[in-house]
Amino acid sequence: MEKLTDDQFAVQAVGLGKRFGGATGPWALRHCDFAVPTGRICGVMGPNGAGKSTLFALAAMLCAPSEGELRLFGSPLTPDGRGDGDGLRARIGFAAQDKPLYRSFTVADTLRMGRELNPSWNQALAERVLRLAELKQDAKVGSLSGGQRSRLALALAIGKQPELLLLDEPLADLDPLVRHDLLGVLLSDAADRGTTVLISSHTLTELEEVVDHVLLLHSGRVRLAGGVDELLDAHRLVSGPADLERPPGEAVEWRVTGRRATGLLHHPDPAPPPAPWTQERPRLDELLLAHLRGAAAGHAQNADTGAPTTDRPSPVTSEAAS
Amino acid sequence: MIEYRLDRRSGVPTYQQIVQQTEQALRLGVLRPGDKLPTAREVVELTAVNPNTVLKAYRELERAGLVAPRPGLGTFVLRSLARPEAAEDGPLRAELTAWVDRARGAGLDREDVAALVASVLDQRFATGLRPGPAPDATG
Known part of the structure; x- marks a missing residue:
């Protein structure tokens, strides 16, 4: 665990947990261990209520962990909420899911706020994000549509030029053309x-070409974490006759339909299984869906999610050797 | 300058699409030795794919000896894949054109011709088959 304090990780969680509503409240996140190396584009995926927004609120230092530790660039954010808060905030940009902005400000006021509050502000970049939405500079924030407000909030977060950019559902209310342009600006x-x-x-497919790292959450737990290529290499979609013995490997998901059996195997044999078995490398959305269905099945069998360790699903992680 | 068109539904990994489209441009002479490939940043901005995907494709082209990075300047084409034998005014093309005209004259439509060509290609380029000696090799 000591070697995880390395500064080459932008975000690390060690036994991270967060509960709302005091000591008896439900856990929104629990037993989370993962590490995102610096410079990665990490997709935080999972169904509604998986704990994604809680994780963003913790990383943006809007609330403190209830247990465990979250580290940003090697600096721990401790349960008392102190840590190296001030120094870190300057290095982080956050666009929350509900896009909080001052309604009575104009678009120009909002950009000026970004400029005055952030020494590293890049006006040209912020305006590039905005121009894609063709926003009038003198329009009041309160009069903007949901999609336009999203653009303004993203312009603020991106224009700050942070080292760590936290974007919670940034594409949800943008049209496809604007999504594509925004991702282009963001990635370049x-x-x-x-x-x-x-x-x-x-939306699992939305970020398929965008991310090179994934963190899959389900019911507040980490189901899958690691580099996309490493994770895809470690899994195979296998299909064959249902009456044959399953090829070696840990079954993330296994289904029998009539005489056919299909499933996703983790750590299969390096050599392909003999005919009539067929196998292929999964796409990212197939990998994520299989893990989500696997998690949901395990979850249903073990509905008592409050138990601290007994129902803990075994997460699949692959730390990139960097 | 080449502009990549990436198809997310094709099932071909994105970095391979970049490799294939570059090779195709080298074959057709759209890209020639000394030409500059777009920077990863330019590709990313246009296509909204992960920068590492583009870099992975460029590394593969580099390993194949087709392109080379010049630090601070960009990635440049080293050699062409265009074959003089396949050129616009080459004899092979003229023979093929004449053959296609004969096939049309015999009543084959575009799909029939494409299927026939694909079938012969599969047969003649099957692994292990080598072209036999040319009939007039001794004459």
């Missing part, structure tokens, strides 16, 4: 400056 800027990006979506 991240490529230039080596920004680490945590970006969430409950």
Whole structure:
């Protein structure tokens, strides 16, 4: 665990947990262990209520962990909420899911606020994010549509030029063309400056070409974490006759339909299984869906989610050797 | 400058699409030795794919000896894949054109011709098959 304090990780969680509503409240996140190396574009995926927004609120230092530890660039954010808060806030940009902005400000006021509050502000970059939405500078924030407000909130977070960019469902109310342009601006800027990006979506396919790292959450637990290529390499979609013995490997999901059996195997044999078995490398959305279905099945069998350790699902992680 | 068109539904990994489209441009002479590939940043901005995907494709092209990075300047084409034998005014193309005209004259439509060509290609380029000596090799 000591070697995890390395500064080459932008975000690390060690036994991280967060509960709301006091000592008896439900856990929104629990037993989370993962590490995101700096410079990665990390997709935070999972169904609604998985704990994605709680994780963003913790990383943005809007609330403190209830147990365990969250470290940003190697500095721990402790349960008392202190840590190295002030120094870290300057290095983080956050666009929350509900896009909080001052309604009575104009678009120009909001950009000026970004400029005055952030020494590293890049006006041209913020305006590039905005121009894609063709926003009038003198329009009041309160009069903007949901999609336009999203753009303004993203312009604030991206214009700050942070080292760690936290984007909670940034694409949810944007049209497809604007999504594509925004991702283009975001990724090219991240490529230039080596920004680490945590970006969430409950639409699994949306970020398939965008992310090179994933963190899959389900019911407040980490189900899958690691580099996309490493995770895909470690899994195979296998299909064959149902009456044959299953090829070796840990079954993330296994289904029998009539005479056919299909499933996703983790750590299969390096050699492909003999005919009539067929196997292929999964796509990212297939990998995530299989793990989510596997998690949901385990969850249903073990409905008592409050128990601290007994129902703990075994997460699949692959730390990139960097 | 080449512009990549990436198809998310094709099932071909994105970095391979970049490799294949670059090779295709080298074959057709759209890219020539000394030409500059777009920077990873330019590709990323247009296509909204992860920068590492583009870099992975460029590394593969580099390993194949087709391109080379010049630090601070970009990635440049080293050699072409265009074959003089396949050129616009080459004899092979003229023979093929004449053959396609004959096939059309015999009543085959575009799909029939494509299927016939694909079938012969599969047969003649099957692993292990080598072209036999040319009939007039001794004459």
